[in-house]
Amino acid sequence: MKRFIFRSELWVTQYTGIRVDTLSDFRRAIADADDDTLYYHLFRNMFEYHFLIPTYSNSFAYWFSESGRYILAERFSIIDPLAYTSLNDVRREILEILDNAGEERRRFKTPFYFRRAVRDVVELGMEARGLKSFIKCFESSGIYSLFYHLVSARLRLGAPTNDYSEWLRTAGQDGIASQIEALNPWMFDFYEIKRFILNILKNGSEQKG
Amino acid sequence: MLIENYTPFVGRGDVEEIKRLADSIRGAKVLHVNSTMVGGGVAEILHRLVPLMNDVGIDTDWQIFKGDENFFRITKKIHNLLHLPSAEGLDSREILTFHDYTCRNLGAIDTSPYDVVFIHDPQPVGLIIKRGNGQKWIWRCHIDVSTPTESVWRFVQTFSNGYDGSIFHVPEFISADLEIPAFIIPPSIDPLHDKNRDLEEDFVQSVLSRFGVDPDRPIVAQISRFDRLKDPIGLIRAYRIVRKTLDCQLLLAGSFADDDPEAVQVLEEIYAEIGKDPDIRLLNLPANSHLEINAFQRAATVVVQKSVREGFGLVVSEAMWKGKPVIGSYAGGIRRQIINESTGFFVHSIEGSAHRIKQLILNRELLEKMGRNAREQVRHNFLITRHLKDYLMVVKKLLKG
Numbered sequence: 001m002k003r004f005i006f007r008s009e010l011w012v013t014q015y016t017g018i019r020v021d022t023l024s025d026f027r028r029a030i031a032d033a034d035d036d037t038l039y040y041h042l043f044r045n046m047f048e049y050h051f052l053i054p055t056y057s058n059s060f061a062y063w064f065s066e067s068g069r070y071i072l073a074e075r076f077s078i079i080d081p082l083a084y085t086s087l088n089d090v091r092r093e094i095l096e097i098l099d100n101a102g103e104e105r106r107r108f109k110t111p112f113y114f115r116r117a118v119r120d121v122v123e124l125g126m127e128a129r130g131l132k133s134f135i136k137c138f139e140s141s142g143i144y145s146l147f148y149h150l151v152s153a154r155l156r157l158g159a160p161t162n163d164y165s166e167w168l169r170t171a172g173q174d175g176i177a178s179q180i181e182a183l184n185p186w187m188f189d190f191y192e193i194k195r196f197i198l199n200i201l202k203n204g205s206e207q208k209g
Numbered sequence: 210m211l212i213e214n215y216t217p218f219v220g221r222g223d224v225e226e227i228k229r230l231a232d233s234i235r236g237a238k239v240l241h242v243n244s245t246m247v248g249g250g251v252a253e254i255l256h257r258l259v260p261l262m263n264d265v266g267i268d269t270d271w272q273i274f275k276g277d278e279n280f281f282r283i284t285k286k287i288h289n290l291l292h293l294p295s296a297e298g299l300d301s302r303e304i305l306t307f308h309d310y311t312c313r314n315l316g317a318i319d320t321s322p323y324d325v326v327f328i329h330d331p332q333p334v335g336l337i338i339k340r341g342n343g344q345k346w347i348w349r350c351h352i353d354v355s356t357p358t359e360s361v362w363r364f365v366q367t368f369s370n371g372y373d374g375s376i377f378h379v380p381e382f383i384s385a386d387l388e389i390p391a392f393i394i395p396p397s398i399d400p401l402h403d404k405n406r407d408l409e410e411d412f413v414q415s416v417l418s419r420f421g422v423d424p425d426r427p428i429v430a431q432i433s434r435f436d437r438l439k440d441p442i443g444l445i446r447a448y449r450i451v452r453k454t455l456d457c458q459l460l461l462a463g464s465f466a467d468d469d470p471e472a473v474q475v476l477e478e479i480y481a482e483i484g485k486d487p488d489i490r491l492l493n494l495p496a497n498s499h500l501e502i503n504a505f506q507r508a509a510t511v512v513v514q515k516s517v518r519e520g521f522g523l524v525v526s527e528a529m530w531k532g533k534p535v536i537g538s539y540a541g542g543i544r545r546q547i548i549n550e551s552t553g554f555f556v557h558s559i560e561g562s563a564h565r566i567k568q569l570i571l572n573r574e575l576l577e578k579m580g581r582n583a584r585e586q587v588r589h590n591f592l593i594t595r596h597l598k599d600y601l602m603v604v605k606k607l608l609k610g
Contacts, residue, residue: 008226012602013393051585113380122229142222
């Protein structure tokens with residue numbers, strides 16, 4: 001059986017030097033932004049506020065709302081980065097919303113500062129070769145690790161799945177894999193998600209046992 | 210290991226990640242340089258971060274850039290002129306004194322054994338002249354330079370442009386014409402510091418009783434220096450509106466140096482505003498009253514930070530860590546810490562402050578829910594473990610690309 005290496009994703013924020021205060025400049029910046037910049041504003045934002053049910057789901061939407069552009073804020077808020085497996089597809093959706101909003105040169109109340117996530121992945125020194133050891137390692141890992149394997153894995157794998165489910169299928173645990181895939185990280189905080197996954201794993205393990 | 214002491218706050222997973230990250234840059238030698246060993250937020254954070262960096266295996270030293278009263282008068286002026294635009298600038302004598310002290314410290318501070326050198330704030334910025342081949346130097350700017358006095362910013366830039374990168378608290382603090390890469394690393398609080406560690410309820414009660422605060426009535430508190438920019442008068446007026454319909458007390462606690470003439474004057478203004486109101490406690494405490502401040506924050510029903518202008522305002526995170534929602538103005542770093550309507554409220558006026566104070570005192574459920582969110586916001590984003598992780602990431606990025 002293939003082993004599962006537990007890893008974790010860490011990041012530090014870097015300012016891109018791009019600061020915009022009109023819709024046209026914002027559109028241009030989105031079109032030119034690198035993947036780590038889009039990742040920062042869409043994914044890292046989700047992680048940063050995971051314990052809340054925020055009014056708006058990403059920092060772009062917040063910026064629009066701060067300037068009273070509520071319709072745009074709501075249109076941006078409905079963007080679900082988890083519905084995509086590539087950042088370019090998310091970018092396309094954003095540009096479409098902006099194109100429909102039309103050209104506008106009115107200045108916003110505050111500028112938007114584009115930031116990027118400088119990312120690094122570390123191995124946690126834990127690996128699993130079977131369900132039992134997988135459960136033990138999973139229990140010890142933190143929510144940064146959970147985010148790496150469950151959420152940003154979609155972009156890495158280019159498929160609507162996650163590292164856990166991928167590996168569990170190779171271990172013959174298709175049922176558990178599908179249950180984990182069905183979890184929606186938007187609905188719960190990552191501590192809850194971790195608890196749910198642990199329950200799924202333990203129940204699955206007992207049934208097999 | 211020292212880092213293990215943080216496991217109860219952030220979990221085993223987070224601590225393990227920090228250790229693994231440190232392992233990936235083991236062997237790197239790091240130096241921090243600032244201009245004071247005691248007093249101020251920079252020294253306070255270095256006292257905690259340097260031992261932690263060593264603890265996780267990164268050989269880290271801390272050296273002090275030395276100056277005299279005249280030098281620090283000039284660097285205080287630089288600080289103020291970087292903070293806000295002014296018609297004033299540095300005269301030739303001040304520039305020469307700055308260079309003179311930079312030269313003196315060039316000989317006193319040995320930067321050669323280090324792979325990465327962190328220079329904190331403008332005082333030691335000129336040390337960049339010493340940068341050796343293969344070394345990475347980073348300028349950690351703790352002040353808001355978004356609207357600087359042009360001539361002074363140009364003067365500082367002649368040095369800062371020589372750095373491999375910079376670090377600012379928030380992007381809003383960065384000057385539009387900064388020419389080097391900038392990382393965004395907000396400051397942090399240490400849950401093990403006397404300011405923040407858990408306290409026995411008996412101790413909290415004894416502090417309240419020592420300072421004449423009634424533990425049985427709601428307490429509205431603001432902890433801050435006695436400075437007009439913290440708007441203590443505005444808070445007193447907000448409290449008076451609340452008092453028309455609700456029983457509560459106001460606690461204003463802070464401290465100032467005896468030789469700060471402006472603080473003395475502000476204190477007098479506050480006393481005049483208070484008049485004979487027995488329910489307002491104004492406490493001028495010694496600078497090291499960490500446990501007392503901790504107790505006041507824990508005992509408070511609602512914490513307010515009504516600053517007109519603010520640096521980062523870490524006192525907000527200190528209160529939030531104790532499970533208190535904070536009512537704050539939309540200024541400086543306060544807007545990064547409070548999540549409006551989730552961990553507290555942003556307010557823009559005396560009336561707005563009064564409205565939110567009343568809401569939180571009257572609605573215990575809301576108060577508790579926001580308090581839980583507030584603590585989680587700090588646990589997730591403003592603890593020293595996140596700060597340590599960010600610094601290790603910067604070191605790794607600089608050394609390994």
